Amino acid sequence: MTIPAPVKIRALLILALLAAFPPLSTDMYLPALPGMAANWQTTEAVINLTLVGFFVSFSLALLFYGPLSDRYGRKPVLLGGISIYVLACLACAQAGSPTALIVGRVLQGIGAASASTLSLAMTKDYFVGAEREKALAHMAVIVSLAPMLAPVLGGLMLAFSHWSAIFYTQSLLGVIALCGVWRLREPAPATTRTLGQVMGSYLRLMCNLRFMTLCTLIALGMTPLFCFIGGSSFIFVTYFGLTEQEYSYFFAFNSAALMLGFWICGRLLKRIPGFRIILFGYAGILVSSTVLFFCSDLGPWGMALPMAGLTLSLGMSRPPSSNFLLEQVKNDAGSAASLIMFTYFVGGATAMWFIALSWDNKITTLALVGMATSALVLMLLPRLGRAQQE
Numbered sequence: 071m072t073i074p075a076p077v078k079i080r081a082l083l084i085l086a087l088l089a090a091f092p093p094l095s096t097d098m099y100l101p102a103l104p105g106m107a108a109n110w111q112t113t114e115a116v117i118n119l120t121l122v123g124f125f126v127s128f129s130l131a132l133l134f135y136g137p138l139s140d141r142y143g144r145k146p147v148l149l150g151g152i153s154i155y156v157l158a159c160l161a162c163a164q165a166g167s168p169t170a171l172i173v174g175r176v177l178q179g180i181g182a183a184s185a186s187t188l189s190l191a192m193t194k195d196y197f198v199g200a201e202r203e204k205a206l207a208h209m210a211v212i213v214s215l216a217p218m219l220a221p222v223l224g225g226l227m228l229a230f231s232h233w234s235a236i237f238y239t240q241s242l243l244g245v246i247a248l249c250g251v252w253r254l255r256e257p258a259p260a261t262t263r264t265l266g267q268v269m270g271s272y273l274r275l276m277c278n279l280r281f282m283t284l285c286t287l288i289a290l291g292m293t294p295l296f297c298f299i300g301g302s303s304f305i306f307v308t309y310f311g312l313t314e315q316e317y318s319y320f321f322a323f324n325s326a327a328l329m330l331g332f333w334i335c336g337r338l339l340k341r342i343p344g345f346r347i348i349l350f351g352y353a354g355i356l357v358s359s360t361v362l363f364f365c366s367d368l369g370p371w372g373m374a375l376p377m378a379g380l381t382l383s384l385g386m387s388r389p390p391s392s393n394f395l396l397e398q399v400k401n402d403a404g405s406a407a408s409l410i411m412f413t414y415f416v417g418g419a420t421a422m423w424f425i426a427l428s429w430d431n432k433i434t435t436l437a438l439v440g441m442a443t444s445a446l447v448l449m450l451l452p453r454l455g456r457a458q459q460e
Contacts, residue, residue, distance in 0.1 A: 081196050082205060084250040086212035088148075088185035091155070091247075092128065092415070093213070095182050095240060096121065096299065097220040100321065101314040102233040104307045110168050114304055117168065118426040120175045121300055125419035128179030128186070129412050135184045136191060136408025137272045141263060144188055144195070145256045151184020152248050159241035163234040174237075183411075185247065191407035194396055204339060206389040210332035214385065218325030225318035272405040281398050284454060285410055288391045289417035291352055291447040294359065294440035295384055298324065298377060300422030301432045309432070310370045320374050327378035331385020344390030351387025352447045355380050359440030366433035373433055380440055 107117045131151075139147040158181050162174035189209075197205045227235045275281065302324075306317040331351075338347050362376035395410050421439070429435045 081192065081254060082209060083212070084247075084254055085189040085192055085196075086209045087243075087247055087250065088189035089209055090213045090216035091182040091185040093216040094220055094243060095178055096124065097216065097321065097325075098224040098240065099233060099236045100221050100299070100303045101225040101307075101318050102228055102236065103303045105228070105314065106168075106171075106233065112168050114308075115426050118300060118422060119172050120168070121422050122419050122426075123172045124175040124179040124182075125415050125422060126179070127176040128183045129415040129419060131180040131183035132187045132408045132412040132415065134408070135187050136405040137269055139188055139191060140271075140405055143256055144192055145251060145254065148184050148188045148251050149248065151181050151188075152244055152251065153181070155181025155185070156241050156244035156248070157181075159237045159244060163237035163241070165234075178240075181244075187407045187411045190392065190396075190411060194407070204336065206393055207332060207336035207339060210385070210389050211329060211336065214325060214329035214332050216325075218322045218329060221318040221321040221325075225315045228314055272408075275405055275409060278398075280454065281395075281406075282409070282413075284395060284398065284451075285413040286417075287447055287450055287454070288395065289413040290443045291355065291387070291391075292384065292414060293417050293421040293443050294355065294380055294436060295328075296418035296421035297425040297436045297439055298381075299418075301425035301436065305373065305432055306370060310373075312370065320370060323374055324378055324381050327382040328385040331382040332389065334382070335386045335389050338386070339390070344393060347390050348387045348394065349448065349452065351383045351385075352444045352451070354383025354386065355440055355444040356448065358383060359437050359444060363434055363437035363441065366431060366437065376437075 103114075103117050103120075106112075107114055110117075135147055135151060155178060158174055158177035162171060162178060165171035165174050193205055193209070223239075224236050227233070227239070302321060303317055306312045306320055307314060312320070335347060335351075342350075358376050358379035362373070362380065365372040365376055392410065396406060398406075424439075425432060425436060
């Protein structure tokens with residue numbers, strides 16, 4: 071099916087909004103975490119369960135949306151998932167205890183998973199080959215605005231209103247996404263295959279050792295960024311003594327580095343193969359993590375500058391990494407996207423739990439995670455990449 075260029079452009083913008091659901095759902099309320107812990111007289115570990123709970127439910131739900139969309143079509147499944155997301159945002163806004171907020175965040179993760187996994191699957195529906203790789207890079211630049219602006223917007227809301235306003239804003243964004251998806255052309259109509267046949271293909275994909283190894287390896291390489299997301303508010307606010315608003319600016323600075331990495335990736339793709347860019351990116355993560363380890367006692371900027379280098383390098387590698395994984399499969403793009411996103415965010419949830427433990431120095435812990443995971447990727451990925459070519 072030939073898709074006209076205007077339809078592809080409109081789809082690209084909507085897919086970018088959908089792909090931004092995880093950072094919008096998480097980064098916007100990060101400045102409120104220390105205040106929540108103080109107001110509810112609970113611990114950092116308990117409050118971090120609102121992050122971990124989101125990513126655990128999000129990751130598990132990813133496994134279902136892909137196969138369902140391969141059988142029933144992308145739009146019906148996506149509309150249902152976003153509706154869950156909107157209702158969950160309203161539940162979070164009304165939460166009166168850590169437990170209630172954790173439950174709301176779990177439901178929010180279930181809804182957000184539809185947007186994240188199907189936005190990736192639909193890039194395979196709308197774009198092919200090198201065009202898809204470039205589309206993923208363009209999407210990534212747009213999506214990176216979310217983690218850059220979300221904490222600043224959340225910090226401003228906290229200065230003038232209750233934290234519940236953050237979740238009401240997220241519900242409004244969900245309604246906007248619903249309207250956009252409703253007007254979108256269905257790129258993968260329902261099939262005549264039974265759900266059992268679709269799940270059979272899904273299980274075969276899960277038993278593909280090479281594909282699952284690649285997914286796990288790429289997910290491990292992303293864990294330093296998730297450690298930063300899970301621990302940054304406590305590092306900057308509690309450890310360095312910054313205000314919530316000041317912290318949001320440092321977080322936005324790191325997000326700007328991510329956006330710059332995506333932009334650099336898009337430029338490099340015109341001249342350098344995507345697989346080589348992946349390796350360049352992880353080499354940058356290794357160097358930046360090493361610098362961060364030795365600068366952990368140099369104040370906020372000693373944390374922010376090396377972390378920005380790490381995040382920029384990760385941004386360079388992310389679009390070609392996702393395309394590299396999608397290229398491993400020919401059919402059942404929804405199922406493949408589910409597994410890819412599942413491994414990404416299971417790694418993310420684990421990293422957020424890990425960084426919330428009682429470490430003497432969270433910055434050096436984060437740096438060691440970055441050094442270990444990037445070194446592992448650089449050792450194994452070239453060998454697996456050569457195996458694909460052979």
